[in-house]
Amino acid sequence: MLTLGIETSCDETSVAVVEDGRKTLSNVIHSQVQLHAGFGGVVPELAARDHLERLPGLLELALERAGARPSDIELIAATRGPGLAGCLLVGTGIAEGLSAAWSVPLTGVNHLWGHMYSAMLAVPDLEPPLLGLVVSGAHSDLVRMPEHGRFEVIGRTRDDAAGEAFDKAARMLGLGYPVGPALDRLARTGDARRQRLPRPSLPGLEYSFSGLKTALLYRLRDLGDADEQTRADLGAAFEESVVESLLEKLDAALTQVPSKEVVVAGGVAANTLLRRRAAEVVGDRARLTMPPLELCTDNAAMIAAAGHFGARHPATVDPSLGWGG
Ligand code: KG4
Ligand code: ZN
Numbered sequence: 001m002l003t004l005g006i007e008t009s010c011d012e013t014s015v016a017v018v019e020d021g022r023k024t025l026s027n028v029i030h031s032q033v034q035l036h037a038g039f040g041g042v043v044p045e046l047a048a049r050d051h052l053e054r055l056p057g058l059l060e061l062a063l064e065r066a067g068a069r070p071s072d073i074e075l076i077a078a079t080r081g082p083g084l085a086g087c088l089l090v091g092t093g094i095a096e097g098l099s100a101a102w103s104v105p106l107t108g109v110n111h112l113w114g115h116m117y118s119a120m121l122a123v124p125d126l127e128p129p130l131l132g133l134v135v136s137g138a139h140s141d142l143v144r145m146p147e148h149g150r151f152e153v154i155g156r157t158r159d160d161a162a163g164e165a166f167d168k169a170a171r172m173l174g175l176g177y178p179v180g181p182a183l184d185r186l187a188r189t190g191d192a193r194r195q196r197l198p199r200p201s202l203p204g205l206e207y208s209f210s211g212l213k214t215a216l217l218y219r220l221r222d223l224g225d226a227d228e229q230t231r232a233d234l235g236a237a238f239e240e241s242v243v244e245s246l247l248e249k250l251d252a253a254l255t256q257v258p259s260k261e262v263v264v265a266g267g268v269a270a271n272t273l274l275r276r277r278a279a280e281v282v283g284d285r286a287r288l289t290m291p292p293l294e295l296c297t298d299n300a301a302m303i304a305a306a307g308h309f310g311a312r313h314p315a316t317v318d319p320s321l322g323w324g325g
Helices: 033-037 044-066 085-102 111-122 162-172 179-188 210-223 228-256 272-282 300-312
Strands: 002-007 012-019 023-031 073-081 106-110 130-135 140-147 150-155 261-265 287-289
Touching: 002 044, 002 085, 002 300, 012 044, 012 300, 023 044, 023 300, 033 044, 044 085, 073 085, 073 111, 073 300, 085 106, 106 111, 106 300, 111 130, 111 140, 111 150, 111 261, 111 300, 130 228, 140 228, 150 228, 162 179, 162 210, 162 228, 179 228, 179 272, 210 228, 228 261, 228 272, 261 272, 272 287
Parallel strands: 002 073, 073 106, 130 261, 261 287
Antiparallel strands: 002 012, 012 023, 130 140, 140 150
């Protein structure tokens, strides 16, 4: 059964065709990096307009690459949130139009479900129960997924998300958009031991990154004109504090709720240090799945996968947690 996925929640326009929720037949992604680079960040109005302009061409390409015709599609899945309101409207609007024109059912997908389901595309035999850490631009959530369609948020951030913290730190260090990957590259040339920064530590399974951000701000102010190497050392120290904090709680969660399967997903899961350290922290206690980079950052294949399973398993999620089906 083929699902057409549409993702337009932020600055990636993506259309994908996925078979049986597991097999990616096509996953076409257009990044708006060039469009927003001059502004230093995503401009919502420009992003929405660009989604609208790109979607028809990407749709054609996704079908062509999958070797599929509209009549082969049995379900359309579009991201319905969280994300930039105008951008979401473009994706869901086009999906509604296609659903009517092709007489195919439409399902709205929670973007965070999508990130979790990106793991199912990477590892075809992966099944719940799972323990997940979803780290994106706006979320740092520890999630139990006892079965398809059921998510229990057991830990989250009190303030900034890990991706947001990376983005703000990167800007303080003078890096340009897209800042997350730029900080990753800068940190590879730095030494965290030369510029120690505090490691956030809250009780239980809660995260907090705002104090760490302030510590970086004050350190930069105290240093005055930090040279290139010092900025790289600071980038490495900041990255290390965020990554170790994320993994300290993942480690604790795995002890509290032992699980044979652990998933680390979302844009921040593309981070080099997080990928290396997560494998060390999880060790042989569980199988760790970190999707390949193109499935970590926003894409429509993960939305199609989540839509496929979501349509079969009615959601039982507390909407106040932001993970509503
Ligand atoms: O999941 P995602 O692509 O979009 C959202 O759903 O928010 O995540 C975007 C976040 C951004 O904060 C971006 O800077 C971060 O993921 N990111 C990274 C890396 N690649 C993307 N953070 C650290 N290292 C990376 N390599
Ligand atoms: Zn995302």
